[in-house]
Every structure is written in structure tokens, then in C-alpha cells.
Amino acid sequence: MLNQLGDFGHALDILLEGDHYASAAIFVGMAGAAPALREGWLETLAKAAAKRPGKWLGLSILARPEIAARYEDAGFAVFEDTSRMLTAQAALVRIAAGFDREHSAQGPATPRESRAWPPGTASEVDAKQLLRELGITGPVEVVCSGPEEAARVARELNVAVALKVVSPDIQHKTEVGGVALGLRGDEQVRAAVEAMDARVRAACPAAQIRGYLVSTMAPDGTDVMIGLRQDPAFGAFVLFGAGGILAELLGDVAIRLAPVTVPEARAMIAETRISKLLAGWRGAPAADVEALARAISTMSACAEYSGERHDIEVNPLRVLPEGRGVLALDALIARSA
Known part of the structure; x- marks a missing residue:
């Protein structure tokens, strides 16, 4: 089928028609860069991309940079490694799922009074003072x-x-x-x-x-990360995932638009792999997931604070055994990029 460009273009048209699929990942390997097929492939795929401007199209191809750039100009996210293409597509699906939900009638756990963000980048002490006002202690x-x-x-x-x-x-x-x-x-x-x-x-x-x-020194528990990001395109969103040194290593993160309710925060926790540790892994005591959900919900309401947009991150937030709450061990507030 790789040589039958017309048939391939027609099949891609059928795949992307309607609302059945919001994205497509296409693997052509070296075929898309072969001199005899290159221009035909580019024309066929560019036409398909032009017909579906609202859909994400990934392309795995082995080609010189100038050829890859032409595919990018046609509207494709280009990857040499197919696994990286599929990982990127999966990440986009998870992010979209996190944003595509209706808020519960039960509002988020909000602080009693809103306040302005600290000016500039705050120290850990400043950030923890804000958290204490929200009821998240250290x-x-x-x-x-x-x-x-x-x-x-x-x-x-x-x-x-x-x-x-x-x-x-x-x-x-x-x-x-x-x-x-x-x-x-x-x-x-x-x-x-x-x-x-x-x-x-x-x-x-x-x-x-x-x-x-x-x-x-804090008592033993499970370290997680909670954060609020304020993006000019997406708006304010909340992150939850593995904390401490594992935050960047594992990339185990759930995302929602802010603010989130306590039930929505519970759903975020359940999406992550670290939720198994929080539930009590191999005989370890279960962590205080309810206190964690309240902390996520409460912090998400900070998006409504006045002043310039700021980001806040608590990492690690130590979740203590069930009934004992959470402790903010480190925190950062900075102006949003």
C-alpha cells in the first residue's frame, strides 16, 4: 500500500472523517523519503492534513532534516522514533481528557479569604506562609x-x-x-x-x-508533588504526581483545569501509578488520601487570587498515614512564564 499513494490518501481520509478519531499516527519509515516516492508522499499527506486542520497528525519517518521540515510545514508532528511519536500522542490524549470535563456542583475547597500573590519570586518561607493560610501546614x-x-x-x-x-x-x-x-x-x-x-x-x-x-525532620510518609500552573493559552491548571526526586524521573502526572473539587482531586490521584503506594503497597500503611485530595482542591483555588499570574509548586508534599494529614516539605511560588 505504501506505493499506492492514492489508495493511502483515501484510507486516511476515511479514518479522519467525522468525530470518530481526533488524531492519527502514521508510520512510513524510509519510504516517505525515497526519491521516487518523496514528492508523491508529501503531496498526499499534505492534502490530508489540510482537510483536517483541527486534528493532530503524527508522522514517523526517516528523512534528512530538510525533508522532515517540509512535512512539519504541511502540518505534521514529525518523529524519527515511532515510540516517541506514540508517547507524545498518548500524552496529548491524557491532557485533553483532563481538560474535557464539567465541574461538579460541589465547588473546590477554597480558602476563607483570597489575597494577592507575593511580589516576584517567593522564597520557600514565603510560599509556606501562603500554604499555611490555606490550611496546608509543614x-x-x-x-x-x-x-x-x-x-x-x-x-x-x-x-x-x-x-x-x-x-x-x-x-x-x-x-x-x-x-x-x-x-x-x-x-x-x-x-x-x-x-x-x-x-x-x-x-x-x-x-x-x-x-x-x-x-x-518529617515523619515517614509518601512524597508527592502538587502544583498550579497559569498558562496564557490553556488557563490555570493543576498537576499531581510522584514527588521528591521521582517527579521528573517518572513523569507520573495527572492534570486538570483549575479549580478542581475534592472528588475531581481523588480522580486525579487514582490516575497515577503512585496511587498504588498511597493505597498501601505490600503491607505498608495506607496514606491519608482524603487530606491529599483536599490539599489539591484547596490549592487549585489560588488561581482566583488577584495580581499577576503566578505558579505554585509543593514538592515534596509528604502524605502521612491515614488520618494524619499532609506536610509541605518544600514549596515555590514564581511569576508565570
Whole structure:
């Protein structure tokens, strides 16, 4: 059939006619770039794309960049690797499904009062203050100006503590040595602050450092990520998925238009692979999924806050065992791109 271009074009027309299919993934391999067939293929596929401007068309083809560019100009998303084409198509289907729903009559869990977003990029401390106003709490923590104050606070807490640099200019603190965990005793905390200060200033000499956050170590639980993005094309949407270091590695994310209700948040959680961990994997205690759903719903209402559009991300949000709630271990607020 690859040589019968007219028949192929007709079959593609039938496939894309009506509302049965919103997209098509086409594999032609090297055939679409063969000199004897190249122009015929391009003409046939370009005509099909022109007839269905609202449908996504993916094309897997092995061709020189200039040939691939001509297919892109004709309206195709071009891939060399067929698996990547199908992965992209699947992602678009999941995103569309997340947006294509009616809001429940039950509104989202909203904060008692709306407020303006913090100006500019907020530090972790600023972001957590907003979360506390929403009812999403974190560990007991104190911002300290230097090593002596940090040592005193750690002594007063009298438990193992975490130490983090506080700066609106540093989004990924672990990458610049701005996080230390499980510290005990005055000397250990004092030395950790001094070493961290040197590391961070060497890695980010222009960063504004507002101090060091000393907090109690969080109890065991399951780390997830919740976020709000405000896009000029899509509007505000909410994300939920695996958290901590797994967020970018697994890409295990569910998406909905904001705001979302608590039942919609439960459905988001159920779509992800990490939901199995939250339900209690291999004898582990079940996590507080209800508290997590409320946190997702509550944060989604931030899209209605006044001022410039902002994004907010809580990663990790630690979900404790059932009945014990959630804890925001790190958070970021920044102006939307």
C-alpha cells in the first residue's frame, strides 16, 4: 500500500472523517523519503492534513532534516522514533481528557479569604506562609540568621533537624548543596550552616540569602508533588504526581483545569501509578488520601487570587498515614512564564 499513494490518501481520509478519531499516527519509515516516492508522499499527506486542520497528525519517518521540515510545514508532528511519536500522542490524549470535563456542583475547597500573590519570586518561607493560610501546614521550623542562632534553635527543638538555605533566587536547593538532613546537636548544626553557606555562595554568588531554615525532620510518609500552573493559552491548571526526586524521573502526572473539587482531586490521584503506594503497597500503611485530595482542591483555588499570574509548586508534599494529614516539605511560588 505504501506505493499506492492514492489508495493511502483515501484510507486516511476515511479514518479522519467525522468525530470518530481526533488524531492519527502514521508510520512510513524510509519510504516517505525515497526519491521516487518523496514528492508523491508529501503531496498526499499534505492534502490530508489540510482537510483536517483541527486534528493532530503524527508522522514517523526517516528523512534528512530538510525533508522532515517540509512535512512539519504541511502540518505534521514529525518523529524519527515511532515510540516517541506514540508517547507524545498518548500524552496529548491524557491532557485533553483532563481538560474535557464539567465541574461538579460541589465547588473546590477554597480558602476563607483570597489575597494577592507575593511580589516576584517567593522564597520557600514565603510560599509556606501562603500554604499555611490555606490550611496546608509543614514541619515546625524557624528561619535563622547564622550558625549560632541555628545551633540554639536546634538545641531547643531537641530532635533531629533539617537545614535549608532560604533564598528567592535558588529554586533547586539540593543542586547547590543547600540542604542537609538528620542533623543533631549544636556542633553538627553549627558546622553544617558554615559549610552550607560556603557551598551556596560559591555556587550562586549573586543569590540573595535570607538565612537558614531549621526544621524538625518529617515523619515517614509518601512524597508527592502538587502544583498550579497559569498558562496564557490553556488557563490555570493543576498537576499531581510522584514527588521528591521521582517527579521528573517518572513523569507520573495527572492534570486538570483549575479549580478542581475534592472528588475531581481523588480522580486525579487514582490516575497515577503512585496511587498504588498511597493505597498501601505490600503491607505498608495506607496514606491519608482524603487530606491529599483536599490539599489539591484547596490549592487549585489560588488561581482566583488577584495580581499577576503566578505558579505554585509543593514538592515534596509528604502524605502521612491515614488520618494524619499532609506536610509541605518544600514549596515555590514564581511569576508565570
